[in-house]
Amino acid sequence: MxxxxxxxxxxxxQRLAELVRTRRNAAWARTRDGVEHGRGHYPAMVALHSGLLVCCLAEPVLLHxxxxxxxxxPMLALVLLAQAVRLWCMSTLGPRWTTRVVVLPGAPLVRTGPYRFLHHPNYAVVVVExxxxxxxxxAWxxxxxxxxANALLLAVRVRCENAALASAAPA
Structure with missing residues (x-):
């Protein structure tokens, strides 16, 4: 255990490091007229991910x-593979990667790295994780x-992000 x-x-x-990176990258985006969308669902995402980590430990301990x-x-292998893909997503997006939905008006969609294969690869990582x-x-x-709960939240998140990206797309 x-x-x-x-x-x-x-x-x-890792989550704490992602929050630091998010703060830095969101500030970078704001200096380039980046606009944040979906602030309303962000606290629910933080709560979900925090609760997940607590329950991951609590269930095995309390229920033996x-x-x-x-x-x-095999699940550990999936978790490690998911982390590798997450790092690939972060590397591909560079300073545009955040845990928030911050888009740069007029910036083209990224279509390299894992984004060649999936529109939202980081969300696929989250589903697996x-x-x-x-x-x-x-901890079944x-x-x-x-x-x-994640499926419900991701439905909101993906809809929000798709709308934000569409509104910011170059003409």
Whole structure:
């Protein structure tokens, strides 16, 4: 269980680093007339991701969930693969990457890196991560509940981001 707690701690550290990067990149975008959209749903996203990390640890501890190697190791592999794709997304977008929806008016859509294959690859990463991270240590209730909540939230988020990108697209 200690190694799982360390994995979750690493995820917390990653989220905090993403918030620092978001603050820096959003400031960069604002100096270029970047406009933020979807502020209303952002606190729900933060709450969902924070709650996920807490429940990932709480469920195995409180309900005495065992580590099941046949489930845990493949889920860990998915989590690590998802992180690699997330880093690819961040690298591809550079200073345009944020956890918020901030778009630069007139900037073309990025169609390189993972964006060649999917319109929203980072959201695919989030879907995989929300399902797989709890299952690394058999927290199946957390995986189901947070995957459902994430699906509802991503429906709002993707609709918001698509509208923002469409309104900012070059003429």
């Amino acid at each position: 200690t190694w799982y707690a360390l994995l979750l701690l690493a995820a917390v550290c 969930r065992p580590f099941l190697p046949a489930l845990g190791w 929300v399902a797989a991270l709890p299952l690394v240590h058999t 209730v957390t995986a189901v509940v947070f995957s459902a």
